[in-house]
Amino acid sequence: GESVGLHLPTLSVQEGDNSIINCAYSNSASDYFIWYKQESGKGPQFIIDIRSNMDKRQGQRVTVLLNKTVKHLSLQIAATQPGDSAVYFCAEGSGNTPLVFGKGTRLSVIA
Amino acid sequence: EADIYQTPRYLVIGTGKKITLECSQTMGHDKMYWYQQDPGMELHLIHYSYGVNSTEKGDLSSESTVSRIRTEHFPLTLESARPSHTSQYLCASSEPRGKETQYFGPGTRLLVL
Numbered sequence: 001g002e003s004v005g006l007h008l009p010t011l012s013v014q015e016g017d018n019s020i021i022n023c024a025y026s027n028s029a030s031d032y033f034i035w036y037k038q039e040s041g042k043g044p045q046f047i048i049d050i051r052s053n054m055d056k057r058q059g060q061r062v063t064v065l066l067n068k069t070v071k072h073l074s075l076q077i078a079a080t081q082p083g084d085s086a087v088y089f090c091a092e093g094s095g096n097t098p099l100v101f102g103k104g105t106r107l108s109v110i111a
Numbered sequence: 112e113a114d115i116y117q118t119p120r121y122l123v124i125g126t127g128k129k130i131t132l133e134c135s136q137t138m139g140h141d142k143m144y145w146y147q148q149d150p151g152m153e154l155h156l157i158h159y160s161y162g163v164n165s166t167e168k169g170d171l172s173s174e175s176t177v178s179r180i181r182t183e184h185f186p187l188t189l190e191s192a193r194p195s196h197t198s199q200y201l202c203a204s205s206e207p208r209g210k211e212t213q214y215f216g217p218g219t220r221l222l223v224l
Binding site: 034036041042043044045046049087089091093096097098099101102103104106 | 144151152153154156159161169201203211212213214215216217218
């Protein structure tokens with residue numbers, strides 16, 4: 001079946017550096033993609049989303065890039081802060097079906 | 112911030128007990144979901160509902176059951192808890208049309224002894 005997977009299970013970055021979290025997806029028919037952040041002991045929290053007809057979308061300190069040619073999604077976090085330490089999930093959506101979540105990447109920020 | 116609530120937040124229970132995990136949302140969302148997640152691991156969809164009296168099984172086989180009698184309420188029941196049910200259970204809801212951006216509750220951590 002279709003799946004969404006992440007390239008790296010863990011990522012460590014220095015405080016103040018930029019972080020890039022990657023995601024590969026396999027359903028070329030997906031309409032939109034969402035990034036979630038999950039802190040320890042909490043439910044996933046919506047960060048940003050992007051529709052399949054876009055290739056870039058920016059939020060506050062975050063940017064999502066979509067490359068449909070290679071079916072790749074990335075989340076860029078500028079000036080990473082200790083509060084950004086969490087597990088990040090990408091998810092893809094299509095039509096009226098539930099989201100498909102990736103396996104997650106743990107981001108650790110080194111002070 | 113999404114208005115979705117789960118109770119209890121933590122539950123320790125013995126094998127064989129019947130338990131119900133509560134989930135409520137005040138956003139009027141038609142769609143609701145239950146996920147099972149081991150700490151730091153991926154999310155597994157176990158049940159979902161697209162409206163009152165509508166329930167579907169998710170990708171992960173589960174011995175739990177759900178009901179959807181009211182829009183705002185989507186409880187999950189385990190008739191006979193086992194140690195293999197030890198996990199975190201996350202409830203989510205999403206708007207009825209367009210993107211299925213899901214908003215999650217805080218989760219229930221279940222430990223079955």
